[in-house]
Amino acid sequence: MKANVGIGFRRDFAEELLNSVVLNPLFIELAPENWIGMGGYWGKVLRKATERFPVTCHGLSLSIGSPEPLDWEFIKKVKLFLDEHNVQVYSEHLSYTKCNNAHLYDLLPIPFREDAIHHVAQRIREVQDFLERKIAIENVSYYTPVAAEMEEHTFVSSILEEADCNLLLDVNNVYVNSFNHKYDAKGYIQKLPLNRVAYIHMAGHEKVSEDLIIDTHGHAIIDPVYELFDWAVERINPVPVLLERDFNFPEMEELQGELVALQKICTKKWETAYAAKS
Amino acid sequence: MPLNPETADIQNRLAQICRTGEIEPIPGAKQHRLKEYRQLVYSVINNTFEQAFPITYQFLKEAEWELLINSFLKEHACQESQVWKLPLEFYEYVNEKDFQSSLGYPFLNELLYFEWLEIEVHTMPDVPFSEYSIEGNFKKDRIVLNPEYELMALTYPVHLLPVQEAIQHKGSYVVLVFREQESGKVKFMNISALHAYFVESLNKEELLLKELLSGASAVFNIPDDKLLLEHALLFFEDLRSQGMILGFKLNN
Numbered sequence: 001m002k003a004n005v006g007i008g009f010r011r012d013f014a015e016e017l018l019n020s021v022v023l024n025p026l027f028i029e030l031a032p033e034n035w036i037g038m039g040g041y042w043g044k045v046l047r048k049a050t051e052r053f054p055v056t057c058h059g060l061s062l063s064i065g066s067p068e069p070l071d072w073e074f075i076k077k078v079k080l081f082l083d084e085h086n087v088q089v090y091s092e093h094l095s096y097t098k099c100n101n102a103h104l105y106d107l108l109p110i111p112f113r114e115d116a117i118h119h120v121a122q123r124i125r126e127v128q129d130f131l132e133r134k135i136a137i138e139n140v141s142y143y144t145p146v147a148a149e150m151e152e153h154t155f156v157s158s159i160l161e162e163a164d165c166n167l168l169l170d171v172n173n174v175y176v177n178s179f180n181h182k183y184d185a186k187g188y189i190q191k192l193p194l195n196r197v198a199y200i201h202m203a204g205h206e207k208v209s210e211d212l213i214i215d216t217h218g219h220a221i222i223d224p225v226y227e228l229f230d231w232a233v234e235r236i237n238p239v240p241v242l243l244e245r246d247f248n249f250p251e252m253e254e255l256q257g258e259l260v261a262l263q264k265i266c267t268k269k270w271e272t273a274y275a276a277k278s
Numbered sequence: 279m280p281l282n283p284e285t286a287d288i289q290n291r292l293a294q295i296c297r298t299g300e301i302e303p304i305p306g307a308k309q310h311r312l313k314e315y316r317q318l319v320y321s322v323i324n325n326t327f328e329q330a331f332p333i334t335y336q337f338l339k340e341a342e343w344e345l346l347i348n349s350f351l352k353e354h355a356c357q358e359s360q361v362w363k364l365p366l367e368f369y370e371y372v373n374e375k376d377f378q379s380s381l382g383y384p385f386l387n388e389l390l391y392f393e394w395l396e397i398e399v400h401t402m403p404d405v406p407f408s409e410y411s412i413e414g415n416f417k418k419d420r421i422v423l424n425p426e427y428e429l430m431a432l433t434y435p436v437h438l439l440p441v442q443e444a445i446q447h448k449g450s451y452v453v454l455v456f457r458e459q460e461s462g463k464v465k466f467m468n469i470s471a472l473h474a475y476f477v478e479s480l481n482k483e484e485l486l487l488k489e490l491l492s493g494a495s496a497v498f499n500i501p502d503d504k505l506l507l508e509h510a511l512l513f514f515e516d517l518r519s520q521g522m523i524l525g526f527k528l529n530n
Contacts (some may be wrong), residue, residue: 036360060361105356
């Protein structure tokens with residue numbers, strides 16, 4: 001099975017990526033919100049990118065955990081975008097970004113509670129029905145639990161099962177959360193329904209104090225996160241793996257180096273396993 | 279399935295902290311971490327507007343800028359699901375609350391609108407236009423206009439001068455803001471009301487020059503046809519050289 005490693009498509013390096021012989025992702029990931037309705041220069045860049053690379057999409061504004069109704073006008077636009085660009089994987093965050101009728105443009109943690117499980121699962125099912133595809137839900141990083149009545153893994157797993165959706169396993173987020181909330185990262189991953197993993201995210205982060213890491217996507221992936229990825233990949237069927245880098249962009253060689261490092265781990269674990277079985 | 283009111287209330291309270299920056303205790307939360315969420319939300323909004331309104335950001339004092347950002351976050355419920363379109367809501371909010379009066383900058387609304395319009399024209403969806411030839415004759419052929427433009431009326435020429443100078447030149451300005459088809463770059467042209475009439479008329483309909491001038495003559499009460507023709511031709515040549523006129527309609 002060929003390892004499939006891609007990169008988040010950002011305007012900051014879009015031109016370089018499209019003209020580069022250095023950076024060679026096998027696919028790109030777009031945030032639909034950043035591109036829907038975009039014409040002119042960036043519309044052309046988008047067309048070039050989607051003609052050249054296979055595309056996955058990772059949403060920002062679905063606000064699946066919000067107390068208020070889903071925004072169906074927005075979801076209709078997302079569906080058109082997914083269809084237009086032949087997007088095979090659409091993922092979103094297990095969080096909320098809109099509340100009290102106001103968008104907040106960041107990922108707020110949903111209380112780990114029974115009623116929230118049913119609420120979110122129902123909304124995921126509605127979105128999946130409308131989009132006519134399964135979506136992958138990402139375990140998000142969070143800096144404090146809020147009114148939790150159960151452990152995080154129970155909350156995430158219950159939603160995945162009840163909604164019958166896929167999991168976007170963000171390995172960096174697991175690392176960040178395990179550090180911030182002092183739990184065992186591998187133990188956490190083992191308790192998730194790994195048969196539902198359809199997509200993996202990897203990224204860098206920033207340790208801002210002795211007891212706090214912020215999930216910035218602004219630095220290179222650190223070795224302990226690679227190690228956790230290496231360990232996790234062995235327990236997961238082959239899926240696309242994405243490198244996220246949102247700012248503080250290095251030279252293309254450095255980004256390619258990270259893609260190659262991820263590719264090597266995937267190849268070692270997945271291609272070897274596949275060869276052994278066949 | 280609706281959430282329990284208590285769960286929804288807890289979620290609302292966290293969202294409120296993000297908007298106001300006033301940290302109120304939330305059950306089961308590490309209270310000292312709540313400020314991280316406020317900081318994250320504030321950063322997204324602040325960075326978005328710093329990039330969208332670089333001239334305004336440079337011009338205002340730090341405290342004035344922060345006042346606008348904090349007030350916007352606290353008082354305005356952001357409706358836009360695409361954050362890059364949010365600067366329009368910021369402009370509308372500052373306008374509605376009349377910060378230009380309270381801060382003593384009578385050009386503030388226009389400056390924000392000018393900066394927003396550059397974003398809007400740069401990113402607006404592609405607009406279809408007729409097939410055209412770059413070869414043609416203004417006097418005989420139908421003109422194909424670049425449809426990707428906006429017109430803006432200003433009292434202060436913030437499109438021409440630094441803000442401190444623009445305030446000394448209060449007047450009546452019409453600005454054509456358009457997007458070059460090839461490069462996607464946004465251009466600004468200072469034009470007259472008559473020019474604006476030409477542009478709007480051609481955008482409504484691909485007119486022959488004589489049809490356009492006949493209308494202009496009546497609207498602006500210009501009896502000298504020769505003068506009007508010469509003036510229009512000069513303007514159209516300028517528009518063509520700048521990419522605002524694409525060419526001449528095929529098969530007319």
